[in-house]
Amino acid sequence: MIVNLTTLDQDQAIEQISQLEPQLFGTSAWSPNAIRQELNAPARTYWADIDPTTTPGNPVIRGYAGIWFDGYDTQIMTIGVAPQHQHHGIGQTLLQQIIDQATADHAERILLEVRVDNTPALTLYTKNGFTRIGLRKRYYQPEGIDAYTMALPLNPHTIGFQPTHA
Template identity: 35%
Template structure:
């Protein structure tokens, strides 16, 4: 399976919210908050469409004001049917590239402590653990692992079925 990544807009809000609420049942962003993210000049959001059907199967967002030396992964989610195919990696690589273009030299993110697959992906992409925010994700009370990556060297990769 392959995907086409493109910049997300307000017209993608329903597809993004479908994945958001399915992935983050207890702590999903509100539609209003997500719409604000999609419309901000300081953010960059992507959606991933399946090449064969056009179905949106993932999205990711970056906060990186132009000229800032830092970027922050706001959110990323992949539809359950498209997981384990390299789509999360492809979305992350695109956001990391966009952050570099905006002048960022480091990126930050938080990942749920109960999501070892995502943590492993971020480590493979060069993120290191900075610390833990206890009970950050509510209402579940799950810790957030805070991670950072330097963006001095680009990382190459592709999204293909069977890739990690």
């Protein structure tokens, strides 16, 4: 079940996300303080996939995703799914939530960076229409792993003259 992260206790959500981060992103993982800053930064929206079998008041986060919308582009800040819940459609559901929100926001496109060696994520993004638009050398630190920049056009601007209809 996808919920807006603002509906959850923030300290509890940060604790769970900070436990997942190193499992998912290794040395590039966000610290609890970085997660708190990101959740409270302007123009950010975050969602969590909650295990529906957990008790009310004590939700278990199976996955999470967040965006930054600058009024033109939606930037995917992160998508993460707990290892034991991967390959069950949670990443796809979170990505669809992002696409739906970006569409509702009238974003021109969705942008992201992804490790060049993250085959599951590359497959997910490609399957959903994202294309590579660039390469950021040594983007992921401290390992120095390159990142592809990818984009999904939603409402591209037409450059030049528009035909008129009489």
